[in-house]
Amino acid sequence: MINSKITLYNSLSKQEEELKTxxxxxxxxxxxxxxxxxxxxxxxxxxxxxxxxxxxxxxxxxxxxxxxxxxxxxxxxxxxxxxxxxxxxxxxxxxxxxxxxxxxxxxxxxxxxxxxxxxxxxxxxxxxxxxxxxxxxxxxxxxxxxxxxxxxxxxxxxxxxxxxxxxxxxxxxxxxxxxxxxxxxxxxxxxxxxxxxxxxxxxxxxxxxxxxxxxxxxxxxxxxxxxxxxxxxxxxxxxxxxxxxxxxxxxxxxxxxxxxxxxxxxxxxxxxMSKSLGNFITIRELLEKYDPMAVRLFVLQANYRKPIDFTKDAMESATNGWHTFCEGLQFGIKHGTSLNWTEDTHHNMITSVQERFCQEVDRDFNFAAGVAILFDLAKDLRRESNILVHEGRTTLSSEELGDKWYTLITLADVLGLKVDFYEQDSAQTQMSDEEIEALVQERIMARKAKNYAEGDRIRDILKEQGITLIDGAGGVTKWHR
The missing domain is CATH 3.40.50.620 (HUPs)
Incomplete structure (x- = not known):
């Protein structure tokens, strides 16, 4: 484990102090x-x-x-x-x-x-x-x-x-x-x-x-x-x-x-926030509108000692940020097979990232800086995912991508950010591979008959289910979740 010292702000002394237990x-x-x-x-x-x-x-x-x-x-x-x-x-x-x-x-x-x-x-x-x-x-x-x-x-x-x-x-x-x-x-x-x-x-x-x-x-x-x-x-x-x-x-x-x-x-x-002003929000009301992990991300992106302002714009930003995190956290699930990962494939923590994460968070629990480091990892993995889907290749080796993904999911877990919480509501309604394939074939037939409106309608149905279609040469269509 990293040997740097943890400091924290002590409200009693009104200054940052080294943690000595x-x-x-x-x-x-x-x-x-x-x-x-x-x-x-x-x-x-x-x-x-x-x-x-x-x-x-x-x-x-x-x-x-x-x-x-x-x-x-x-x-x-x-x-x-x-x-x-x-x-x-x-x-x-x-x-x-x-x-x-x-x-x-x-x-x-x-x-x-x-x-x-x-x-x-x-x-x-x-x-x-x-x-x-x-x-x-x-x-x-x-x-x-x-x-x-x-x-x-x-x-x-x-x-x-x-x-x-x-x-x-x-x-x-x-x-x-x-x-x-x-x-x-x-x-x-x-x-x-x-x-x-x-x-x-x-x-x-x-x-x-x-x-x-x-x-x-x-x-x-x-x-x-x-x-x-x-x-x-x-x-x-x-x-x-x-x-x-x-x-x-x-x-x-x-x-x-x-x-x-x-x-x-x-x-x-x-x-x-007060009931008299009509802006009192319970957690239950909040989670009717926003993903729980977006709420968690919103809280962690601010200095814990400072006031935070809950606004619609701030929550939309946190929601978009969580979507990026999700794409990074799901990378191995989506592409592990394409990268020849198996149950025996071993991934390693990227030491330099771990050290930077600790150096930032060790300073009075600066989780916002830790989130920013993980966000960069998630964006890298999202970019590689797009390249792999559209071009059938990656710019990094399978080993490098595995280490990035492992580092992201490990450190995200430290912050309590888990993708399974994001997907638990939609998992029950998720389309099977057979259902997706059937719709893809229907769309191919519609396009051959020049019924492009029907083809677009099917594409939209699949898009709502999180399915991306890639039309290739010779009328071949690939899809991925």
Whole structure:
């Protein structure tokens, strides 16, 4: 494997740093997941694709990666939906967790190693709250437990926020009784039960956990007191990740994560995505219009830390780019026989391409530059495919073409770009060779009878099925998929 060093941008230090893991060749990585009260949207797609590819790349570079992503299944938004639909909070959560996995499978996002849920981590949550209370960082009032922010010296080190600048209620996610708190910016660790709400037993009475404490407890339970990478969208830097740091580090005295990484947000036609603006796009709606791999390519062609703008033009460009990738990825399937490849034919990675790919992506996961390198390979193979079809030859040797193709499919797999996802919907309706040959013969007969309109009609039918016809001398017609 390439020996160059991987650097990444650390949101905590505000600079790029060399990746140095706690254990050699191992990465413990946690990504803040979704609150399961609705279908996932375009922003979730970006977050899940980005960290999926970071994990894939680290694994390909030789690291053993333990990747954990949580589900928040206790939340006011879930509760409100359950009330509206007259069902339980658990029913809402289960429905949208199932939908999440369906959406991610279509986007070729590999499953995490584990998906802890807040409802399954209650013992760890209560233990952490109790420890914070014992150490003087938490206080109880009226059945609620709050974190006393001013007692943690490092508060604000991730976001750059100063306590003096914080506004009332900035640290909370749900409605809280402000009068009970010692300071406006203290945030809830445990919320006392309200009438007709789900609640759980605790040393402070019946209630449910605050949002921030859930992730602190799940990180600790699944990965330990200090992890390598903590990831998520940059909208989580404050207050969620800032509060995670305060909670975890106050108890352990250790860094919660050595590297904090955040992906940028998604805009739609230049505007922030929101239901009120009518530009809210779920993954399901998106995949009704666009190929899943075109969506993946769209996400990877941008710097992961920068905002991206979802526009019709951008998606058309990504779709065209994916078509080029497809032609390159299918090269060996289409032409392997013509090039005398067999099951025993061995192809090699092109070392120079692999080195360039690693050099680019090693710099803070520059997937856009990696995509550009693969795009050049795909274009080369598409050109050779056209020459082979139309002229019956290639400009490169069979061995060179095999190495190009092998390099492309190997590195594309690192990015999660797979051609079988592109073809899975059309495969079931694909014409057989016999059906194609029959239509080709019908067209030949029509042209001999000077019925050129019928010949053109048949050509169009075949073209819609992805079949190209090549008319040669003596009335001979060749075809290829």
């Amino acid at each position: 706690i254990s050699d060749h191992e990465v413990k990585m946690y990504c803040c997941g979704i609150t399961v009260y609705d279908y996932c949207h375009l922003g979730h797609a970006r977050t899940c694709i980005v960290w999926d590819v970071v994990r894939k790349y680290l694994q390909w570079r030789g690291y053993k990666v333990t990747y954990i992503q949580n589900f928040t299944d206790i939340d006011d938004k879930i509760l409100n939906r359950a009330r509206k639909e007259k069902c339980s909070m658990e029913e809402v959560s289960e429905r949208f967790i199932k939908a999440y996995f369906e959406d991610m499978e279509r986007l070729n996002v590999s499953p995490a190693d584990a998906y802890p849920r807040a409802t399954h981590a209650l013992d760890g949550i209560k233990k952490l709250v109790w420890e914070l209370e014992q150490k003087g960082y938490a206080y109880q009032t009226g059945g609620d437990v709050y974190y006393s922010v001013h007692k943690f010296d490092g508060y604000g080190k991730l976001s750059g926020r100063k306590l003096d600048d914080l506004q009332a209620g900035a640290g909370g996610r749900a409605n809280q009784s402000e009068a009970q708190k010692e300071n406006d910016f203290d945030f809830a660790l445990w919320k006392s039960a309200k009438p007709d709400e789900p609640s759980y037993d605790s040393p402070w009475g019946k209630g449910r956990p605050g949002w921030h404490i859930e992730c602190s407890a799940m990180v600790r339970e699944m990965l330990g007191e200090t992890i390598d990478i903590h990831a998520g969208g940059n909208d989580l830097i404050f207050p969620h990740h800032e509060n995670e740091i305060a909670q975890s580090e106050a108890v352990t005295g250790k860094s919660l994560a050595n590297y904090w990484m955040h992906n940028g947000m998604v805009k739609v036609e230049g505007e922030k």
